[in-house]
Amino acid sequence: MADATIPHAAPMRRPLAGRVKAAVVLFAIFAALPPVAAALDDPFFVLIGTRILAYAIAAMALDLILGYGAMVSFGHAAYLGFGTYAVAILSSYGVHDIFLQTAAAILVSALFALVTGAISLRTRGVYFIMITLAFGQMAFFFFISLSAYGGDDGYGLAQRSTLLGSDMLENDFALFYATLATLVALFWACHRIVGSRFGRVLTGIRENPTRMEAIGYSPFRFQLAAFVISGCMTSIAGVFLANQAEFVSPAFMSWHRSGELIVMVVLGGIGTLSGAIGGAVAALLLEEALGALTEHWRLWFGLFLVLMVLYSPNGIAGLVKQVANRGRKS
Amino acid sequence: MTNLFVLQLLNGVQLGVLLFLIAAGLTLVFGIMDVVNLAHGVLYMVGAYLIATFAAATGSFWWGLALMLPAAVVVGLVLEWVVIRRLYARSHLDQVLATFGLVMIASEAVKIIWGVSPLAVPMPEILSGSVPLMGPLQYPVYRIAIIVAGLAVAAGLYVVINHTRIGMLLRAGATDRMMVSALGVDIGRLFAVVFTLGAVLACLAGALVAPILSVDTGMGESVLILTFVVVVIGGIGSIKGAFFGAILVALVDTLGGVFGPILLREVLDPAAAGQAGRMLAPMLVYILMALILFAKPAGMFGGRG
Numbered sequence: 001m002a003d004a005t006i007p008h009a010a011p012m013r014r015p016l017a018g019r020v021k022a023a024v025v026l027f028a029i030f031a032a033l034p035p036v037a038a039a040l041d042d043p044f045f046v047l048i049g050t051r052i053l054a055y056a057i058a059a060m061a062l063d064l065i066l067g068y069g070a071m072v073s074f075g076h077a078a079y080l081g082f083g084t085y086a087v088a089i090l091s092s093y094g095v096h097d098i099f100l101q102t103a104a105a106i107l108v109s110a111l112f113a114l115v116t117g118a119i120s121l122r123t124r125g126v127y128f129i130m131i132t133l134a135f136g137q138m139a140f141f142f143f144i145s146l147s148a149y150g151g152d153d154g155y156g157l158a159q160r161s162t163l164l165g166s167d168m169l170e171n172d173f174a175l176f177y178a179t180l181a182t183l184v185a186l187f188w189a190c191h192r193i194v195g196s197r198f199g200r201v202l203t204g205i206r207e208n209p210t211r212m213e214a215i216g217y218s219p220f221r222f223q224l225a226a227f228v229i230s231g232c233m234t235s236i237a238g239v240f241l242a243n244q245a246e247f248v249s250p251a252f253m254s255w256h257r258s259g260e261l262i263v264m265v266v267l268g269g270i271g272t273l274s275g276a277i278g279g280a281v282a283a284l285l286l287e288e289a290l291g292a293l294t295e296h297w298r299l300w301f302g303l304f305l306v307l308m309v310l311y312s313p314n315g316i317a318g319l320v321k322q323v324a325n326r327g328r329k330s
Numbered sequence: 331m332t333n334l335f336v337l338q339l340l341n342g343v344q345l346g347v348l349l350f351l352i353a354a355g356l357t358l359v360f361g362i363m364d365v366v367n368l369a370h371g372v373l374y375m376v377g378a379y380l381i382a383t384f385a386a387a388t389g390s391f392w393w394g395l396a397l398m399l400p401a402a403v404v405v406g407l408v409l410e411w412v413v414i415r416r417l418y419a420r421s422h423l424d425q426v427l428a429t430f431g432l433v434m435i436a437s438e439a440v441k442i443i444w445g446v447s448p449l450a451v452p453m454p455e456i457l458s459g460s461v462p463l464m465g466p467l468q469y470p471v472y473r474i475a476i477i478v479a480g481l482a483v484a485a486g487l488y489v490v491i492n493h494t495r496i497g498m499l500l501r502a503g504a505t506d507r508m509m510v511s512a513l514g515v516d517i518g519r520l521f522a523v524v525f526t527l528g529a530v531l532a533c534l535a536g537a538l539v540a541p542i543l544s545v546d547t548g549m550g551e552s553v554l555i556l557t558f559v560v561v562v563i564g565g566i567g568s569i570k571g572a573f574f575g576a577i578l579v580a581l582v583d584t585l586g587g588v589f590g591p592i593l594l595r596e597v598l599d600p601a602a603a604g605q606a607g608r609m610l611a612p613m614l615v616y617i618l619m620a621l622i623l624f625a626k627p628a629g630m631f632g633g634r635g
Binding site: 066072074116119122123125126127129130131133134135137138141142144145146147255259262263266270296298299301302303304305306308309310 | 360364366368413416417420422423424426427428430431432433434435436437438439441442551555558559561562566605608609611612613616617619620623624627628629
């Protein structure tokens with residue numbers, strides 16, 4: 001029992017450093033994936049890997065507001081959509097540069113997050129969940145009626161984005177490493193944000209908004225800023241998803257996607273950043289594995305979700321801890 | 331033009347009463363039990379599938395309806411007992427996840443049991459056909475029957491909630507759960523009743539709409555989000571809010587889709603108006619929601635924020 005109390009007594013820096021370590025291990029595993037896939041002669045792994053990395057970016061961005069700001073946004077798939085359609089629409093006008101496409105995605109996402117966030121943040125709890133969901137659906141229906149880009153059916157990309165004028169991202173390996181590099185950079189950014197004064201104010205608001213207001217912080221401004229940052233980061237994930245699939249469709253923005261993003265964050269343990277990355281890996285691998293076994297994988301995935309919530313409230317991380325503690329005791 | 335308006339107005343009211351039947355249960359579950367139930371749309375779908383099965387087995391819509399209701403009670407009770415009951419003390423996030431899981435299980439299970447191709451439910455003989463409305467305008471009897479049935483349920487709910495003991499408990503529960511529990515009311519049983527009532531109403535909505543829609547696995551999804559908008563606009567926990575919210579949302583959705591482009595044509599050239607109208611129409615409901623929440627963050631009739 002004695003060692004169970006140590007984490008509480010340890011200074012705050014300890015678990016943070018552990019999380020960075022966990023992330024570094026994950027990144028290292030990712031970096032080793034393409035050579036392994038090449039050795040196995042199965043390039044499909046690299047494409048799945050890119051997809052996982054892109055969702056990891058989105059899940060981490062969501063964790064920034066869900067874990068550190070207690071804002072359960074059920075409309076984050078909209079930002080994935082903005083990212084994917086920024087690629088599709090700009091490239092149809094001959095703008096293939098990935099930086100310009102990302103900038104456009106961020107701009108649109110920032111505007112959308114600013115407006116919908118300002119309205120959503122006037123409410124809390126259940127209202128917030130439902131309103132973000134409704135705004136997500138609004139964006140979804142907008143792109144469904146966008147007949148110039150295929151509407152419901154989606155739109156195939158003529159080519160992937162270019163990087164500094166070169167078409168190196170056409171290579172699956174290059175795209176994989178570009179996505180990985182972005183994930184690492186954004187993880188570092190998130191890590192810095194969480195550790196900054198801004199991040200601590202955000203966490204303080206999560207714990208007790210009234211008290212934060214009493215000592216002179218306006219919760220609304222900090223939450224809105226975090227909401228916008230998170231939305232913009234999620235749209236970057238969308239840019240890579242569009243390139244990975246070479247296809248965009250409103251399916252990227254359906255509310256199921258938003259739900260899956262929340263699942264990823266919770267699976268890995270909320271408010272840990274590296275957990276969101278691990279959660280994305282776990283959720284997508286589980287999806288792939290179940291999908292390979294049965295056509296009705298959703299049934300089993302849903303069952304897994306319900307059981308996880310009922311019996312392991314802290315996600316996979318919590319489960320691992322439980323098992324580890326039990327092992328230590330015996 | 332007037333004819334079109336009257337026709338769309340009736341269609342709007344018909345969608346409105348259906349939305350009300352679904353939203354009434356959802357708003358009670360939110361308001362009284364403080365549970366986010368994403369699986370509520372699933373119940374609407376299950377209602378439609380149940381009546382399709384029972385009507386096909388008995389050869390009669392009415393027998394199908396009569397058998398669907400007790401089945402819906404069972405579905406509600408089992409769902410509450412197996413999953414929802416364990417979520418009362420949990421965070422909203424856990425509730426979202428677990429009911430999201432339920433949505434996945436249910437839509438896949440429906441696919442396994444009934445297949446992916448849409449089912450059709452025969453319209454009852456007595457309610458088929460149309461009645462003359464005004465001038466050359468005809469309106470299907472069945473849609474009028476839906477409106478009447480929906481309004482009857484709304485009136486029934488009004489009486490139950492405002493003039494009976496269980497209704498008093500429901501209202502008290504929506505205002506202050508702890509106090510009701512402290513006064514010696516078996517809150518667990520009250521919750522089970524509320525959830526089952528909501529489930530039956532949602533199933534009923536699905537069953538009523540089955541003859542005029544094709545029954546398929548996607549039908550719960552579109553309705554779920556609209557219902558959320560209704561509940562948010564009306565104010566969580568308020569049946570009155572659910573009623574007016576449902577009618578308002580349905581009217582804006584139906585009339586906006588038809589008259590939005592016509593109005594836009596006054597200011598834009600036809601091609602641009604058509605394009606803008608098509609894009610704006612599905613968004614109107616959400617813009618309405620944003621406007622109402624901007625003025626009243628707790629909805630039109632919501633007491634709590």
